[in-house]
Amino acid sequence: MTTDTAPGPDAEAGAPPRPLPLAGVVVLDLGQIYNGPYCGFLLAMAGAEVIKIEPPGGEHLRRRGTVGGGALPFAMLNSNKRCVTLNLKTEEGRGLLRQLVRRADVLLENFAPGTMDRLGVGFEALREVNPRLVYAQGSGYGLTGPNRDKPAMDLTVQAMTGVMSITGFPDRPPVKAGPALCDFLGGVHLYAALMTALFDRERTGQGRLVEVAMQEAVYPALSSSLGLWYSSGGGVPSRTGNMHGGLAECPYNVYPTSDGHIAIICVGETHWQSLLTAMGREELAAETRFATLKQRVDNMAEVDALVSAFTAGFTRDALHDLLVRHRVPCAPVRDLGEVVADAHMHARGALQWVEHPALGRVVLPHSPLRFEGSAALPIDPNGDIGRDTEAVMGGWLGLSAEELSQLKSRGVF
Template sequence: MEQPLAGVTALDFGQIYNGPYCGFLLAQAGARVIKVESPLGEPLRARGEPSAASYPFALLNAGKEGITLNIKSAAGQAVLKRLAREVDVVLENFAPGTMDRYGIGASALRQENPRLIYAAGTGYGATGPHRDYLGMDITIQAMSGIMSITGQEDTPPLKSGAALCDFFGGVHLYGAIVSALYQRQRTGEGAVIDVAMQDTVFPALATALGGYYLSGKEVPRRGNRHLGLSLAPYNVYRAKDGHVAMICIREGHWRRLIKAMGQPELGERPEFADMPSRAAHIDEVDAVVEAWTETRTRDEIFRIMQAHRVICASVQTLEEVVNDPHLHERGTLEWREHPGLGRIALCRTPLRYEGVTPPELTDVPALGADTQRVLQELGGYGEDELEALQQAEAF
């Protein structure tokens, strides 16, 4: 069966995580994605040690072609306008206004190709009082409210260990592009897409905002407990060899848990009689559960809980995640040999279509490896023109 986005071509000006992840999803859905970098390379390419062997760059740019383009030069700008006539999508997550400043923003490129879908991901969006502000994941976590509800009540706010806002932004940018492609199929018109990372995060605050509107007060940080303290057990518990996460959201879960623990009599204690009672005695609930978990290994706990249909999981280390047999059997992770990093696990798209296998993860191209070929194929440039463009520092 054909890939969902077969026949779509995108120029990916993505930087760091947001834009590149969007481009990765497009490529994994079958689009031809051409990574566009400055002649010096995208900043993420050189992160880490050794300097040219950035794992994040390899993760997010596998399966793409790679060209360089100097958008600060008149020659480079002319090349982009010419390429824009032949592609379906241009995506970028530069600082607000960058492309417009060089005369190659949405308006200019859509003059060349009215069917073009121009997609921009920024911290705060193209409108509103903060539209010109610079934004990175940590500052969006701060501004969006995520940090205010993460951590312990008596410690400073914490950012998430993962770059959630960047990837939320990339996922939504992808969804917007696919929606625009469908709209174009119906109307023949392209689109200008504006996705703000801050906007994408708000729905994730649902639990915290529920508590805020019920109480009229700020919700204290609860660590690993439920923000509303309305579910118990709901926590991370010590095991002999690490930790496990566990949650009971229904009475049936609790009854199965205490049966799995070999302590069904706990159900007779009035302080554990129902969810409101357990929530009111959350410390006692956690103590009882942890007294059981800390005498067993994570694997033991996981097997017992799964056998009793209790929602539980091991807190896995990075080493365990990259070797997770479930992820490898599903084809989510794939071992690749990297020239600078050695054997690494790369991921495929989380979006699965029955009967469709995602494209192979081709190696990340060297900086500018496909420039001349792509300019010939899409731009129709001849050898003499390419030589002149090189002299003009277009790429």
């Protein structure tokens, strides 16, 4: 395994590196698809020892690797984890989980609410095994409430939260957001919740259950659209396309260039004046219909037409360079190939070329979390199903080779 890595931010040149903040913390990661595994990934890259526990056939996202584009997402979310299989539908498998819990600090899962309880290894049962355990649970709608047991995936939560109703163009049907934002917002909030509980445990000595509902994690992101909804007296706002969700900023849109598109936003008068200077249209600043943000919003179609006529005369990258020189907030609309090759993210080590044992040479992400004084961990690509089962169950729990063989023959691993 080789990686192209960038060093973490040191406190001072030549200073010995500090341990990562979660060094010594043991996490049992029963997460699946995106929500739980991303939380586990953040924990692993912050220094925790993360033991990924899958059923013998592998978790759902790993199985997607046999069709379509499932293999790379699994690799992106499961670096730096030890891979263990455990059949929790067997009493022996549940017994081994309890043994792992005795030595663990955190267990995280995002099964449907009640799944772990039905298996006899939910929070209340595991708290009896280890009172210091932080049990982190992610779900679509939470552990309580009338919608608790409704099936929830990123798509359905996007529909339920209103994300789809505000995405797209006014004259077309609702559209899902491209990224799996509900899963990942839920995963980030789950990380925050369990880290808060770990901090509390340091003061009290007691673990606790923390939970995050994707629906609740997403709601604050609707703020611009909700602002428009409230200001219109409760009327349902139309989809605003690439314009501001609250129709409260102008210019704010995606504009054509001779070979692509560019996103431009002007927040306040300084940006607007800078854009006019770049356009060579400083005289427009004196026109009443463009004099204030409110007036520009009231004349949004005209503003967008003026900006579009200007941008269409440039190539995307040349216009980007020009606007950046004038300090106008803008960015080229890039495709995924350009994003994967982003020189800035590679320079920071946020993206790294990795020799993956199954996928070959691919780009994988590092954690967005940076810790001053600690060197970033090199990316250790995910292993095959159950790669570390014998090492964890034998070396860590102390099971003999004969016991491991017998358990495997009975379908426990």
